[in-house]
Amino acid sequence: MSEPLRRDALSGDPKWLVVFLHGLGSNGADLMSFADYWAKSMPEVAFSAPSAPTPCPDAPGGFQWIPRLPPGHPLLFPEVENAADELQPILDQELAAAGLTPDRLALVGFSQGTLMTLHAGLRQTVPPAALLGYAGALVGRDRLAEEITCKPPVMLINGDADSIVPASAQAPALEALQAAGIVAAGKIMPGLDHSVNADALILGARFLLSAFDYREKNPV
Numbered sequence: 001m002s003e004p005l006r007r008d009a010l011s012g013d014p015k016w017l018v019v020f021l022h023g024l025g026s027n028g029a030d031l032m033s034f035a036d037y038w039a040k041s042m043p044e045v046a047f048s049a050p051s052a053p054t055p056c057p058d059a060p061g062g063f064q065w066i067p068r069l070p071p072g073h074p075l076l077f078p079e080v081e082n083a084a085d086e087l088q089p090i091l092d093q094e095l096a097a098a099g100l101t102p103d104r105l106a107l108v109g110f111s112q113g114t115l116m117t118l119h120a121g122l123r124q125t126v127p128p129a130a131l132l133g134y135a136g137a138l139v140g141r142d143r144l145a146e147e148i149t150c151k152p153p154v155m156l157i158n159g160d161a162d163s164i165v166p167a168s169a170q171a172p173a174l175e176a177l178q179a180a181g182i183v184a185a186g187k188i189m190p191g192l193d194h195s196v197n198a199d200a201l202i203l204g205a206r207f208l209l210s211a212f213d214y215r216e217k218n219p220v
Contacts, residue, residue: 004019004028004051005048013044019049019107024059027063028050034108034204035049042209052083071137077143080140106130106131106132107128109131111194118139119140127151127220134196137169148180154177156173156186157186159193160192163194174186187203
């Protein structure tokens with residue numbers, strides 16, 4: 001497996017680490033482009049973008065965290081669970097590379113990467129600073145309250161023109177998160193398909209900066 005792409009904090013002294021988790025058939029370089037928009041407003045943030053360990057058979061040069069499965073498929077949760085086990089050493093490695101502790105971590109996912117962000121992020125030993133998910137959903141809503149080990153703030157951003165992950169997936173995810181005691185918010189972006197636009201990036205940046213400020217004032 002290739003090394004994750006990394007971008008140092010502009011300040012030269014990182015206080016936070018954002019790890020991007022890409023979607024099906026993509027790779028780390030795809031989401032590292034978010035850092036192009038965010039770096040100047042987050043000078044104390046280092047960025048990391050690993051590629052999933054498994055090549056995607058449908059996309060030459062692309063990778064997948066889990067195989068392509070429809071919503072509600074009985075193997076979906078076990079596949080995400082197994083992939084989260086593979087992801088954990090990557091998160092530990094990237095925190096160590098940045099010289100940061102786990103409370104200084106934020107996960108940002110897109111599509112399949114959002115499944116991973118929510119599953120792995122809510123089962124950390126130390127609560128991450130924030131979980132941000134684009135164009136994704138929550139797997140295993142019925143077992144969430146029993147399994148989570150931490151309650152970081154969550155924001156979900158979906159597009160109302162998304163034909164791959166419908167915006168209707170957001171409400172039940174937020175309901176389950178909030179029922180489990182998590183501070184979770186969502187935004188439906190008008191006209192947005194299965195992608196991320198400038199407005200969605202601005203919303204995400206504001207959420208992350210707010211979460212970092214809160215964690216700074218309320219350390220775990």
